[in-house]
Amino acid sequence: MAPGVQATTAPTMRLSPEQLDQNGTVAIVTSGETSIATLCASCDLCRSRKTKCDGAFPCSTCVGRYKKKHHLNESSGLEGVPLSDFNCVYSPAKRRGPVPRRVAQPRASNEIGQPHSATIRGTMNAGDSLMLDQLGSFVTGKGQQQSWEGLLTSVTPEHQELLLQQEQQHSIPFHGVSLEQSGRAQNQSPNDGSSMASQYPPAMHFDAIDSNYVNADQGPASQRPRKLMDVVGSGMNSGEQKGFKGTRLPKAVALHLPLIEKGNLDGKRLRAYFCLSVDDLFRLPPIPTEEEYCARLPVPINPALLPSFEVAALRAGRFAEIALGALASDQTSLALELSNATVECLRDCVEQPVQESCMYDIARAYILLGIFRSFRGDMVRYFKYRRVCLMHLSHLDHVPGIEALLAAISFHDSWVYMIHNAVEDALPDIDEAIPPLLYSSRSSESSNSSTTTSHIVSNPSNKNWIQGPPQIFLNNEAPPLSRSLDALACAIRSCCDQANSKFGGMIKSAGVSDSSCGMGVTPTMVAVMANSDELCSRNMVQSALALLRQHQSSPSGLSKNRGHHLVVSCMDAFLGVGDETKPGGFSDSQIQSLIGVCNTIIEYPILLFQGGPTYHMVTNAAILLCHVLNGIYANRDKKGEDPQSAMQDALFEEISDCCIAVRKLLNAHGKKLPPHLRCHKIPRPSFSLINRRNEQTDDSLFIDLGETLMCQCIGCQGFVLMACSPCVAAERAIAASRMQGTRAVQEEENEDVSELYNEFDLSDDMLLEVLSRIISS
The missing domain is CATH 1.20.58 (Methane Monooxygenase Hydroxylase; Chain G, domain 1)
Incomplete structure (x- = not known):
């Protein structure tokens, strides 16, 4: 008997082939009333022998039996043979009876309308049933125990409502599949999802239950069979809001999802560009796979049961890496699409409580996205994403790889520090959108607190860019490569301060006022002047080289570190x-x-x-x-x-x-x-x-x-003007800052890339708006 076929009010009776209509149903007259009975998908002979029936009329089993009885060849035609001679009879479907050797338990009032687990098991193969037995039960986030079978039976409210109607209204007939459709389905490939779906009524069709989710590798869900773990994941999505807002994968994520898989060659090529460019200097730890991430949890779990917002956090980091790789390989359009996929993944996990196990990965995704935006000239979003990254890092101390991430932020900040000439007043004001972290002055009372992550990211002087003393370099417990990078960042900031001070004096002596030249005393300048023997630029470069050689002499320093x-x-x-x-x-x-x-x-x-x-x-x-x-x-x-x-x-x-x-x-x-x-x-x-x-x-x-x-950076202008007199240098420095306005007019960006960039700005604005609302509250 076909699984999942519903019972009717008609009595059981045998039918002749002449009574069948085209839809596989039969009209039965009982007590002067006509009702429609749904027929079984197998004939009586096949069901009695427990053999597979193709659902045709007459079926192949009855045809073979007829040929064997009359000694006919396999190629012999059967034209003109009456259908009644084949004895192929289909009976109406019955309700599935109680499970043998099991006493029926009374159902509670709140369980009325919920299907039994046997109904679910009837639609599974032996392997899925065994897996369901092994899963047993689990404990929800509220401390309540719940079985996987109950999770499967509560996939969608529409499904529950339909089952409740079927339980209460037995008089409403349920039309099954026709014999013609069943026979056609058996002739299709077993891997075809449409053939499998046609064997079951719509109420028990798992693809219809979760058709909103898209798998980029196997096509739409309505065209492929669903496995047990797919259904379990769908149930978790509806119960825990695990999916992308409970609907479907965003188009940007679904389109480029194969690129972040292990075996994808194009994805490997893009990540190789990232490793040879950005990561050649930063040397960030690799993003773990879902299996590695689940293995390092306090209680290891199956990767298939991983909450979707944590999966989205891991995907965001991978998308951000290959977006920078696409930018390095001069694929600007693809880089913008991958950046948008990063934003979509971060939007999925922004409103969920961030677990400490994935907080580092989220922080890395935000800073890589900010670096991508800075390469595109969008410094406002760089400062916003950078501050969100620091907020996540403020909750982490003594996490492997956090010194490398802070050193990377420090070195990239030195470039931002340089192109803005160390003038903080010229920076965009983002305090209203993303408030800075709260800083406690008591945290700096001890001598070791200045090198902790929480102190570095919450220090008010570091809210726009990391400045002052090189705190990663001063931490003797940090990796040598991270200390070397932070020392180079401090040397660059110190050189910028010296160039700004020198040019500021030249411009002031020439009687010209220029607000773009910073003449104030910066925290870096104060730290260097207080410890000139240790923190002067030349000593910092020599220390950076010594630490680099120390790293290369270690077993982990096999790379050449060309950057x-x-x-x-x-x-x-x-x-x-x-x-x-x-x-x-x-x-x-x-x-x-x-x-x-x-x-x-x-x-x-x-x-x-x-x-x-x-x-x-x-x-x-x-x-x-x-x-x-x-x-x-x-x-x-x-x-x-x-x-x-x-x-x-x-x-x-x-x-x-x-x-x-x-x-x-x-x-x-x-x-x-x-x-x-x-x-x-x-x-x-x-x-x-x-x-x-x-x-x-x-x-x-x-x-x-x-x-x-010339460049608008004063520190860079000094290399061009080193052979000029101070007055000429001051005049040409002012002219260079004015020349930047005409530079943008002379060369315009590709129109298609510009439109694509403006389109994806909407996704960034939505993400930043949610972040601003959450952080402000």
Whole structure:
């Protein structure tokens, strides 16, 4: 008898084939009333033998029995044979009787309308029934014990209402599947969900119960069979609001969900771009898989039973990583879509109570999303996502990997600190939308509290960017690589403070007022002046290099850490002591470091997508090489009598080739950035001067840096203006800040990308609005 077939008021009787209509039902006359009886999906012969019936009329079993009885071949036709000779009879379906050897238990009043577990088990195969027995019962969040069978039977309120009507109104007939449909279903593939669904009435069709959920790998739920664990997950979604707002996966998540799976090649390629660019410097711990995440819980659970908001938190981190990878691989449209998928995942878990086990993963997703927004020039959302990340980190202390995340935030903040010239008044005001963390002055009374995570993230001086003393560097228990990165961030902030103070004095002496130049005393400046022997820029760079070598000597330091060495080489060249006897006033070690930086970028241009000021530092290194070229050209031996002229010519050719190559890469990378985030646009060398190098009256520069379209960062402008007088430098610095307005008008972004970016801004605004409401309350 077909499972799930409902009983009727008609008595049991045998039917002849002539009584069947096209729908597999029969009209029965009892006491002058006509009722419709639903027929079984198997004929009487197949049910008595307990063999599989194809549901056709006559069925294959009865046809084979007829041929065997009359000694007919398998290929013999049966045209003209009356249907009554096959003895293929279908009886009306009966109600399933009580389970043998089990005494019926009276049902409570509040259980009226709820189907028995046997009804559910009747629609399962043997494997699912065994799994249901093994699951047993579980304890809900309110401390109440509930069985999995009860969870399965309460999937949707519509289902419960339908079952209650069937329980109370037996007079309403229930139409089953027709014999023609059943026969057609048996001829389809067993993996086809539509064939399986056609064997059951709509009331017990699990796909109809949970058709709102979409699986990106296997298509819509209405076209595939559902397993027991899928139904369990659906029940948890309706009972605990586990799914995406209880409806379906957002389109952005469902479309790109295969990219974050383990075996997806495109996803691996995008994550490789992320690891070679952003993560080459940050070295954040890998995002755990669902199996790894469940295994590290205090009470390990089955990954299939993981609440959906925790799954969404893990997905958000993976989407944020491959979004940055897509941006590094110059797939801007895909990067924006993946960023939107990150936002959708975070929206799913924003209103749920964040578990401590996944709080670090959520915080990482927020800061990676903020870094993505900062690369797109959206600094307002960067500051908002950064503050939300710090709020999550304030609840975590002594969690593995938290020092790496704080060091990454510190280094990226040094870039934000630099491009805003350390002027906090010029930053967007987000305190009303995302209030800052509360800070307790008593937490800094002990000497060790200043290096704790809660103190760092709640310190008022760090609400916009991390500044002051390098607190990760001062923590001796932090990993060496994280301490090295924080030391480099402190050195960059200190150099910016010195450049701002110097240019502020020059502009003030010229009688020009410019609010974009910060002249105030910053927390970093106060900390460095109080501990100048330890926290000066040169000592910080040397300490960073020592910690980097310590990390590489450990068993975990197998990677080459090209990003760290690149930043250390840049800072070493910038802070090195010059030699006035050398071309351009640079020492041999400085020139060697500058050439090494440019050669590294030529070999690995993806490092320009590192977080922090890497792109600006490489551009300034190229500017210094231009000064070296001008110095060699100015000191050239016009008569050819100097014995070192051959060595100078070889050095000139080497540096000129290096400058030309790195200039091409920097210009190409700058076109991918918003105009206000671009660094210097290096002018083209004058190759015509090489043929006139022996002319006595030639005083021209090989590269005229006066034509440089300068960066708006004052710290970067000093590298271009180092050969100028203070007055000229002050005038050109003011002109550069005015030039930034015309830069955005000259080059407009791709129209399609701009429209896509504006469309996805709505999702960010909705997420930030919910965060603002939750944090404010």
